[in-house]
Every structure is written in structure tokens, then in C-alpha cells.
Amino acid sequence: MYQETHTRSVVKAVSWRVAGTLATSVIVYVFTRRLDIALLAGGVEAVVKLAIYYVHERIWDRIHIGRRPITPAVLWFTGLSGAGKTTLSIALVDELRRRNLRVEHLDGDTIRHIFPKTGFSREEREEHIKRVAYLASRLEKNGVFVVVSLISPYEASRDFARGICENFFEIYLSTPLGECERRDPKGLYRKARSGEVKDFTGITAPYEPPKKPELTIDTSRLSIEQATRDVMAALRKYL
């Protein structure tokens, strides 16, 4: 959010004057064929109109006609560990920032890092998901695009998120378990198989796939670039 400073209005007035006075002098010259009158009229106009332009700008700063408030959305990535949520969401955040939008990335792992006491039982996960959803909804309400990357395995808490956000856009990364386990970027599947990590989604804890996601992407079939393009195309109505 910006404030139009008085300096900006003054600089705009001067910049307009250069363009405007030049045009006026040419026009007056064409009609009178007298250079002295053309230049004098231009000169007087320049001084008088600088003041009028400045006042005009200040008045318009208070008028909201044609200032379109940006309608943000909550872009919620759900899927198994290793499905590509973080990778894809970072690419999406970059794309949105490039369009001069305010964007906040809420990544499950990052938030858990700040709140290390959050556990992995069903109840604790549901509370965690709901808290992230609440955070997302407050940001969205204040004009921020929110990209969430969170396993969020439970339908109920994702529905809670959908309910409290204005424009909820669920992107289900349907990358198959086998492919996710093969990638195993954090070595967690190995630890889950050996029993070292408990309550691991897809292995020892359930994942409830979304019934009606706004978009489904299988990252075993698409490059990151293609997947990002697909998401951006689907989001066109918000941009």
C-alpha cells in the first residue's frame, strides 16, 4: 500500500508541464503564426497550470474512481511429502511477485520450525492446518496473495480453510506415493519404513485426497515450468 506524497504530485505537475506547454505553444503558433505570442502564451500557461495541476492531483488522490482493489486468493497446495509442493509453490510465489502483487508463502515445514512443539497426531495436525488457514485468511483479507504448501492430509481441516478464506484455490498434487518415495528428498520415507519416524502420511498415517480440488497436478508427468504455467493459467481470473 502506498501514499501519494506531495512531492510526487509536484514532480508530476512539472513533467506534465513540459509536455503540455510544448503542445500549447505549437497550437497557438499554428493559429497566430506569431512566435512571440506563442511563447508568451506558453510561458504564462506554464506558471498558472503548474498550480492547477498540483491541486488537480491532490483532489484525485482522494477520489477512488477507477482504483481497482486487487482481489487476492489463497492458493493451497496439498499432497504427500515429496509431491513437489514446496518447489512448485516457490516457483508460483516468484511468478506472482513478478506481477507486483503482495505475496506471502506459508510453508508447513518453515512454520513447524518456528513452533517446534507442534506434534504429528491427527488432532495436532488438524489444529496446525487450521491455524495456518486462519493466518492465510487474515492475510488474504488484507490484500495479500497467500501460497500455502502443507501436506494437510485431512479433508475436515482443509474444509475449515476453504470456509474461512474468501477465494480458496486448492491445488492437489496427485504425484503417486511410489514416485514420492523414490524421490524421498528429506530421507523421511526411509525413516518411516524403518519405524524411526512415526505417523508419516502415506505410510503410517492416512492421506485423504481432495474430492473437488480447483486443480490437480501430477508432478511425475510435468516439468516444474509446465506445472507453474498450468497453475498461472488456472489463476487467470484473479490476476
Next chain:
Amino acid sequence: MYQETHTRSVVKAVSWRVAGTLATSVIVYVFTRRLDIALLAGGVEAVVKLAIYYVHERIWDRIHIGRRPITPAVLWFTGLSGAGKTTLSIALVDELRRRNLRVEHLDGDTIRHIFPKTGFSREEREEHIKRVAYLASRLEKNGVFVVVSLISPYEASRDFARGICENFFEIYLSTPLGECERRDPKGLYRKARSGEVKDFTGITAPYEPPKKPELTIDTSRLSIEQATRDVMAALRKYL
């Protein structure tokens, strides 16, 4: 956050033209004393400059000179139950909104209502305070003024909040316990005294007063109006 639409630029161009052409015609008339030349010059100028003005506006939409980004702050009210946190924070939110700022009010009771499982043990309270602080910091980072009203009795978690926010402004409501208990707006002091409510700050749980708050207000000595004025005066550098 707003986008300057093309419509806005067109409407501004027309509105400027009315002011500008009137001035030009008068100036040309003063120099030539010929009404026909004055009106004709004004007419031609109007058409040519409409186009130039529109282009001028679109170019300036891409220039950021003199657009001052608003520096928001986190205004954190701490104090006993009944000290006046919610009342004062609502008055403050109104004042800030009146200045066309983006404002979010994070009230402890409201958030607990959404997350009813949050308990009142020291550990649970500290986690709760930290979560609210994290939420506040994300909003602040995205240009939103955040008003927090939360008993937040523990120095450590308030320090956590101070640490993660950019502009942290702590307002300690030092209203004495006796006065808070006399007010007892929610009947909680009575319940705490009878043992019906446990871990109640000031009675059966500690309150650690801030060591260096940005502002201290005793609402037993000031009206809401006066207290709001004091807060607004102290916040002048952010507004």
C-alpha cells in the same frame, strides 16, 4: 493495494482537460483579444492533450518516485483482564481505519474462540502468544497495521513477539488489580476467587509487567477518549 485502471486515467484526463482548456482559452484571449482564436486554440488543445495526458498518466503509473510505502507497526496491548485492552484497541482500530490505513485487530478472546482447544497453562499460553505474534508479524510485513489485545502475561513470549516484528510498540495497561476486579466485565474474577476458573492471571497465575514498554496507560485515571489520544500521539512517527 490498488491498481490504477485505464478508466481512471481516462476520467482524470477529461477532468484535467476541463480545467486546463478553460485556463488556456482565457490566457490566449488575454494575449490576442480575439475570442475566435481563443476558443479554437482551446478546442484543438483539448483534443490533442487528452491523448498526451492519458499517455502521461500511464507512464507515471510505472514510476514509483514519491510513492511512500506505508510503514506499519504492531501495537501490542498487554495487561490484566478488565484493564481495558479490548475497549482501547477497538477505539484505536477505528482511529487508524479513519486514516485509510489497513488495520487488523487480533483479540485474544476472539482467537481463542476460533481455537477452543488452546489451554491456559503457562506453556499453552506462551505458545498462544507466540502464534499471535507470528500472525501479527506476517501481516505487518505485508503493509498492515496490527492491533493486538492479549493479556500476554509472560515477558519471554512478549520478547519473542518484539523480536519477530519490525516495529513493535508495546502498550502496557497498568490499571491496578483492584480496579480490574471491581470492573470484572466478564465475571471472571468472581469465578477465579471461587475456584471455578483456574490459572487466572493476577489471582492464581502470575502477570509479569513489561520492563520497558513503549507506553504505559492506567485506564483508572483516564477516559477512553483521552487514552486513545495519548496512544495516537505516541504513534505519530508511524502515521
